[in-house]
Amino acid sequence: xxxxxxxEGPVTLSEEAFLTINCTYTATGYPxxxxxxQYPGEGLQLLLKxxxxxxxxxxxxxxxxxxxxxxxxxxxxxxxxxxxxxxYFCALKGGSSYKLIFGSGxxxxxxx
Amino acid sequence: xxxxxQSPSNKVTEKGKDVELRCDPISGHTAxxxxxxSLGQGxxxxxxxxxxxxxxxxxxPSDRFSAERTGGSVSTLTIQRTQQEDSAVYLCASSLxxxxxxxxxxxxxxxxxx
Numbered sequence: 001x002x003x004x005x006x007x008e009g010p011v012t013l014s015e016e017a018f019l020t021i022n023c024t025y026t027a028t029g030y031p032x033x034x035x036x037x038q039y040p041g042e043g044l045q046l047l048l049k050x051x052x053x054x055x056x057x058x059x060x061x062x063x064x065x066x067x068x069x070x071x072x073x074x075x076x077x078x079x080x081x082x083x084x085x086x087x088y089f090c091a092l093k094g095g096s097s098y099k100l101i102f103g104s105g106x107x108x109x110x111x112x
Numbered sequence: 113x114x115x116x117x118q119s120p121s122n123k124v125t126e127k128g129k130d131v132e133l134r135c136d137p138i139s140g141h142t143a144x145x146x147x148x149x150s151l152g153q154g155x156x157x158x159x160x161x162x163x164x165x166x167x168x169x170x171x172x173p174s175d176r177f178s179a180e181r182t183g184g185s186v187s188t189l190t191i192q193r194t195q196q197e198d199s200a201v202y203l204c205a206s207s208l209x210x211x212x213x214x215x216x217x218x219x220x221x222x223x224x225x226x
Binding site: 042044045089100105 | 145154155157168196217218
């Protein structure tokens with residue numbers, strides 16, 4: 001079945017450092033890919049998405065490119081802030097499906 | 113506009129009691145989803161509604177779990193005879209249409225079964 005694999009955390013960075021959180025997927029067909037973020041004590045918020053190969057999703061300085069050849073959707077940010085500290089979830093949804101399949105989440109801690 | 117809301121935000125109950133969790137989707141959204149977030153299982157799909165119908169209940173972990181949706185709007189997830197392994201955060205999401213993109217999530221209900 002469809003699945004998502006994320007790098008394990010926690011990831012600890014200093015402010016202004018470069019961030020990469022790896023995400024790879026297994027799916028039949030052509031899924032849509034998502035990054036959701038969960039700030040402490042809050043629910044899931046959509047960060048960005050991409051619906052077809054080579055699409056780049058971007059929001060709040062975060063970017064991720066849908067790479068079909070490597071089945072990856074890595075999240076990047078050039079300069080992280082303390083306020084980016086949160087848990088990040090990679091997810092996919094199959095083209096004919098309504099279920100979101102989530103990775104296990106990666107906790108990011110940014111220190112001043 | 114208003115997002116997805118859930119109530120209560122926290123619920124503590126004793127083993128064996130029944131609980132009801134409520135979800136108010138974004139106005140006009142036809143599809144509604146329930147997910148569960150637990151330490152051991154991560155984020156897992158439970159059930160989805162298209163209108164008031166639930167075509168897929170396959171994610172419900174046992175027959176103690178049930179859900180309904182009325183008026184194409186509010187949904188209630190009911191857990192009967194709660195067990196400690198039911199402790200989790202229950203998340204509700206809604207989307208405009210079932211197969212199209214974005215699901216918007218509520219803040220969740222944290223359930224603790226003592």
